[in-house]
Amino acid sequence: MSRTVDKDRVVIRIAGDSGDGMQLAGGRFTDATAVFGNDLATAPSYPAEVRAPAGTLRGVSAFQIHFASRDILTPGDRPNVLVAMNPAALKSNVDTLESGATIVVNDDAFSKRNLAKAGYDANPLEDGSLSEFRVYRVPMTSMTVKATESIEGVSSRDGARAKNLFALGVLSWMYGRPVEVTEEWIERKFANRGAILTANLAAFHAGYNFGETADLLDVRYRVKPAALRPGTYRNVDGTTATALGLIAASVTSGLPLLFASYPITPASELLHELARQRSLGVRTIQAEDEIAAANMALGAAFGGQLGVTATSGPGMDLKAETIGLAVALELPMVIVDVQRAGPSTGMPTKPESADLLMALYGRHGESPLPVIAAATPAHCFDAALEAVRLAVDYRTPVILLSDAFLANSSEPWLIPNIEDLPRIDPRFAQGPNLDGEFLPYLRDERLARPWAIPGTIGLAHRIGGLEKEDGTGNISYDPENHARMTSLRAEKVRGIARDIAPLEVDHEDGAELLVLGWGSSYGPITAGARRVRERGGKVAAAHLFHLNPLPANTGEVLRSYRRVLVAETNTGQLSQIVRAEFLVDAESFTKLEGKPLLAAELEREILERL
Amino acid sequence: MSRTVDKDRVVIRIAGDSGDGMQLAGGRFTDATAVFGNDLATAPSYPAEVRAPAGTLRGVSAFQIHFASRDILTPGDRPNVLVAMNPAALKSNVDTLESGATIVVNDDAFSKRNLAKAGYDANPLEDGSLSEFRVYRVPMTSMTVKATESIEGVSSRDGARAKNLFALGVLSWMYGRPVEVTEEWIERKFANRGAILTANLAAFHAGYNFGETADLLDVRYRVKPAALRPGTYRNVDGTTATALGLIAASVTSGLPLLFASYPITPASELLHELARQRSLGVRTIQAEDEIAAANMALGAAFGGQLGVTATSGPGMDLKAETIGLAVALELPMVIVDVQRAGPSTGMPTKPESADLLMALYGRHGESPLPVIAAATPAHCFDAALEAVRLAVDYRTPVILLSDAFLANSSEPWLIPNIEDLPRIDPRFAQGPNLDGEFLPYLRDERLARPWAIPGTIGLAHRIGGLEKEDGTGNISYDPENHARMTSLRAEKVRGIARDIAPLEVDHEDGAELLVLGWGSSYGPITAGARRVRERGGKVAAAHLFHLNPLPANTGEVLRSYRRVLVAETNTGQLSQIVRAEFLVDAESFTKLEGKPLLAAELEREILERL
Amino acid sequence: MADGARYHASENGSGVATLTKQDFVSGQETRWCPGCGDYAVLAAVQEFLPELGLPLERIVFVTGIGCAGRFAYYMNTYGLHGIHGRAPALATGLAVSRPDLSVWALGGDGDMLSIGGNHLIHALRRNIPIKILVLNNQVYGLTKGQTSPTSELGKVTKSTPFGSEDQPFNPLALALGAGASFVARTVDRDRHHVIEVLRAASEHPGAAFVEIYHNCPIFNDEAYAALTDKDTKDAHQIRLEHGLPIRFGAERERGVARRPDGSLAIVEVADAGEDALLVHDAHRADPSMAFALAHLSQRVSEPTPIGVFRAVERPVHGESSREELEAAHEAIGPGELEALLHGGATWTVES
Amino acid sequence: MADGARYHASENGSGVATLTKQDFVSGQETRWCPGCGDYAVLAAVQEFLPELGLPLERIVFVTGIGCAGRFAYYMNTYGLHGIHGRAPALATGLAVSRPDLSVWALGGDGDMLSIGGNHLIHALRRNIPIKILVLNNQVYGLTKGQTSPTSELGKVTKSTPFGSEDQPFNPLALALGAGASFVARTVDRDRHHVIEVLRAASEHPGAAFVEIYHNCPIFNDEAYAALTDKDTKDAHQIRLEHGLPIRFGAERERGVARRPDGSLAIVEVADAGEDALLVHDAHRADPSMAFALAHLSQRVSEPTPIGVFRAVERPVHGESSREELEAAHEAIGPGELEALLHGGATWTVES
């Protein structure tokens, strides 16, 4: 009989060949975990190639989930449990496990051939090299085949294919996940595919029952539901959250969404996501390149639509000139940059947040614009709405920074009430604004200019990228006018500081060190700081959602700590900004491994500085 | 009889309709002035349009020259003398004159019609509005016609066209310029055009003699030759100097020059200049766009050539992705950015130096590269050579910043001895570099990688923009390798600080204020500081030729002054860099009028801070 | 919420019925060189536009950078002066999202065929509902005289002092190669012909490509003189008219016929006989005949076809989704948004 | 000083005479999906290259980004893996400055025709001495399955879940429209044909455009099945051979003929008679016939011409200046530089 152990939090990693259905199993486990009521965070990892040869290290696909009985912030640093569907999956993940971790392997897959493909000389299950772990050898393939062999129309190959559901069953048993959630999903998913449905259900049940009946697995873990804020939740990754945020902004503002983009990893998923939403009035165009995509979005903006484009680093380079035009035109537009590891083509599938300075300065001339960064997968929703709000209210292109980590990771999202969403009012110009005339560059109290769209009677006007006369928008080479317009454009963006939330500090009495972050460093910094506090250390943390302008109180906050540590996955870009702006001697913790920061790394860095 | 007055320095501005040949007259006056031995600096200004209607303000073309009996640094703030060939020329320039200035007008052109075209209600020559100036009314058109009417084959229209040479004659007399220089030029220029040659000579002489004989002009000025460093000089504008620098680098390095570029004001002139140099082995391509131009230059670099591309702001945006590729490939390449007023299309013909942060950060990911800025027209020669030297020695793209002011302005250039030019050695890889193998990313003591060009036996290799394994250059997604490569790339560029001149300070005992500049602010800052000193103020000045990396002693220098003032034609870009880097509370003097800084402005700003 | 109505706000706007050329003249002073062919094109466009029967607020000119690009400022319509080469992409975004507008994209030969070549061919392939006017002066005007992709081989310009080494594009051939559904050519000095071609373009439901030869007296004077000079014009203009045999010349004494090998040739009608003449069919699905006509002359000094080479209907980008999208946008409200946000597996934490 | 000699350094290099396919295989492991058509193309290229008679060091593969773009890594030649879409421009810079090299530019349909379309058409227009291979799988492979500019109208992909709204490019037509001097098409699974076409391309003195249909089993499987399957191949492959009447079919029972209206049609030889068949002339100056052939099939499910559509000689970019430049570069030294620096008016200040 197995005993049941209570746990606060668990990090599980399921790994196998990219053909083994690991993402599916991970996704199902996540759903059940969410419905069960744990807080959670997930992160998938895919092979770099479209189809790497089966069984090789390059071909390993993995899914990690961190879930807990309290709120958590990252997908976890070091898994406590690894499910390895073949030797390659074991080999490429074993180094990340915490010592004493549990490993469940698909014993059937540890053939000579597979061991060789993974580069093992000897069978690690037998040579003692895994002695620091608790290893369970489960013949998953054969047990799945056995469980499905009596189903008519299911070959043993088909049966074997369901082994991911067997594994899911084992895990569901180990962690007491509700089976109905998975059963229902299988029934929905394979509704019209009789035998396959039956086989998948059978595999799942076989795995679950294996845990229940076999003596092999001697522990079950209980991770109690977390006391989350009341409300309705769903699990979202950053891509979905961004898409939902853009659509919500379109609906609440009444601006039809025109999303133009050119495929690029990891931003393409946003195109895919939005392309499916035609019934919600979303129009998408796959442009011929990133320059065209940006211009299409901008052309739509001129027409009174919500023009949005999305890309990753290399594509941002290409959009720079058009973004500069949008700055000059003072038209609303949102540019989403899903950052990835550079420079150049770099490591397209790997996360890195090194486009901040480019977002701020990556255009010729003085062309200031607001920059916002999403902090967590679910926060992408708010960040997208905020980007649209600023774009529309201030008639300006806004760069929204996300990254490969946020795009793919998921976490529960407390679905907001529609009424609580920010109001975004296009305030289209309806008529003349000065003595019966229409001046397209006459500004309001926010320094925003009127947005007069084609079709509006009497407001026909012409604008372009040449310097414009203040007010009229006519071409002007007048020196003083250029100085004035340059400073008006800057002032408008600076003024946004009055319209955004101040920098909030998670302060602790006695803390002399402030850890400052932006973008996806939110999770690891917050978790790292929490761990330090649990160990009795005193540390404060703050996170910048707005990178330009910075919240009005930023300088004050930074100066009120003896030391400031900026943590980011680049060579110190935010650090450079706050140093220049506030002359604080900010220190940097940087990491450039094409991986997100880890809570443990932050813990270590903070402790070193206390 | 006229009296002769000695002057240290004079600023003359010749203005007329763009069809009046003002640039030609200015150029000739400059040559004569140079040969006479004054130090000088010039700046032309053109209408924004290709052909603005004759006689209008928009159509005015002007040429300014500042010359002196000592070394000077700018084309002058406020002219002492204006030659105005028509009312529009008078109107659009009179405000820039110093009070008490001399104005010589072409009286014939002050017809009712021309006055109206220029927007004058009354004739300014008669309504007393010019009372603060000394005005000479010379009927230049009719006198030129008279001087040429007896020449066979020259109509009175042809004759009238030579009035710019008449004006040149007058000016030559007023300032005692050597006539032979101009005569020889006319003879050379119109060698095969008999009557026209005679007419031009006659017009020039008529102007000169008019000064000599007419009672009207009662003063002559003597500006003694300057005590310049001995050597042979020629007058160069920044465009020519850049072209010569690139060719010199090509010759001394033995690397054939491939210059690929897409036309854009004000960078196009460099293309025109180099396109003519086929006999010097220069190949130019007008590419289909700026992206193509950058790639052509980079492709040539891969082939072992000196690949150079040039553009202005909007084109820089477009080249960003390719420059990032060059950073990853670690191939030598030079990108010349002739800055102009932005953002977006901005004011294409107007100078502004606001691309510094873009040069540094205008690419996604961490992609550091050296940035150099030319300080004066003649310095463009050295800057171009230095850009090539760093590019070749460190296998890196280098951005060379110039601007619309430098490109068009001219000054005497002490022609260097060929032997004194920096040695640039391509050091092509000739064979294996490690145990009989060739590792394309095995670095030398500068951290530069080998440049192995196609055609070299045994060194065939493949490189690209994906992250590369240290040493081999093979594709690598390894986290530690990425961290190492990122820091190697950064370290390589940072290391250049050891290989460049330290920041030199023009110090004065007791000075507590340091004025720091970069690019074309050199002239006005140095002249401004000099004026302050002449007035007894104590001030130090320093100029950055290298913007990345900064000279090793920069921090030390800045910290040794109580106050640092950074003067630049942008919103404070260098200021931001030195603040972030050295935490000095640098102040900014910025100007964004699409005009160069003026010495007088610097003088004022410095005095305010003493 | 969306104000669907605003699309139609101007339906009874600026007195459509009574619009005249003058209504399309903006207040801005035109700043082209004296004698520039752009003036003639501008005048023709302004003269033609009342025919559209649209209020001027529903018309948008999107232009690139170049002398031609200044066009946007001179039209009393909505105007967007974009960056160099990107007008077709800007216009695409505008046209597909605002099908109620009449969108014109205009640029020079450099703008549209050099830096903007890719957007041009993709807009044509996609059949975006925009009218593309390429003002071809075979040179870079605004940047003061460099070679353009339509400059002839050997052309001496500032950037090619030893003569251009490159064969020029045949813009019509390029457009046809890209799959354009409407391809035409006209020439600045023939106002009536310009207007005829504009009319045909405006009636075409998809992307219309119109090359307009125009003279740059400053940097490439009289490039099209043979086509426009009184003395040579008749001998050089081959006017294509759908359904008619292709004839030209002062006495219509010459024509175009097919050689036995299938290629086209200019013939004397007297020799070849009227029946041998090619009857122009702009509606032919296969673009090969239009392509052959586009290659009839290699230089503008040869007899050169002008008019509509091709006009065929095929699916217009955006049409198939237009209604669904508009309906969706009209319909969507808090309820739909709520449903969307609650899509997928949800769970509720009770308080 | 210039080391002119290095251009020829490898003349007697790597034992040209004895190079074999294996010599062109780089050490890097190929990382395409199992069954990817790129493998076949790679093998054909490697098999063909020894024919060039060049040392491998004189050959350069310049590629863009995409599955196809990985090609550069697998060739044991010099290789430059550029950024997305720019291979033709990189190759242009290399080829014009190093005429001693054999430069190949290679990319996918997205790389070359979507983002890189402009560089492609300009390289063709200019007749840059490069061989351009477009590996067309009618889909975006590397980014996992979006529509490409060659995907058919209505195609459902990740980015077009309701079907593509855009007509695809006909790549050969686009190339011909751009003025390409050499245009050909082949298909991955027919190694001999691929090699034949590569040979012809390599012999062509200017820019050679080669479209290679290849199968992407993952995102667009069997797109060209009709052309390559044993059963259907003969009925679908129309092999163009210069100088021969165009016939195809298992028994060569069908052929291509001209209709009375000048358009091309597929006919039964028995009905039409042998004499009615079109004799393929790849060297015809006028590209119109090649263009018509390129339009013979609208879908690859119809009989589709493969082979060399067009191969005509015309001035190659860079040729006219090549000798002068090389000589200049050889000749130039301190003296010439000195003279250059002292050009224009100079004056001397004595010490």
Ligand SMILES: Cc1ncc(C[n+]2csc(CCOP(=O)(O)OP(=O)(O)O)c2C)c(N)n1
């Ligand atoms: C990105 C960019 N590159 C270059 C330029 C400079 N530029 C402005 S117009 C132009 C070409 C003008 O030629 P064309 O399009 O033929 O128009 P035209 O002036 O002849 O009417 C160029 C190269 C620019 N404004 N932006």
Ligand SMILES: Cc1ncc(C[n+]2csc(CCOP(=O)(O)OP(=O)(O)O)c2C)c(N)n1
């Ligand atoms: C500037 C830029 N935009 C987008 C991408 C992403 N990207 C890489 S390959 C590719 C297209 C691949 O399709 P194709 O060229 O047809 O090649 P295939 O993979 O099918 O061989 C795209 C969009 C990129 N690397 N760089």
Ligand code: SF4
């Ligand atoms: S330069 Fe040529 S195209 Fe431009 S405005 Fe002048 S005449 Fe017209």
Ligand code: SF4
């Ligand atoms: S995705 Fe398609 S094109 Fe790419 S490697 Fe796989 S099979 Fe080949």
Ligand SMILES: [Mg+2]
């Ligand atoms: Mg032009």
Ligand SMILES: [Mg+2]
């Ligand atoms: Mg493809």
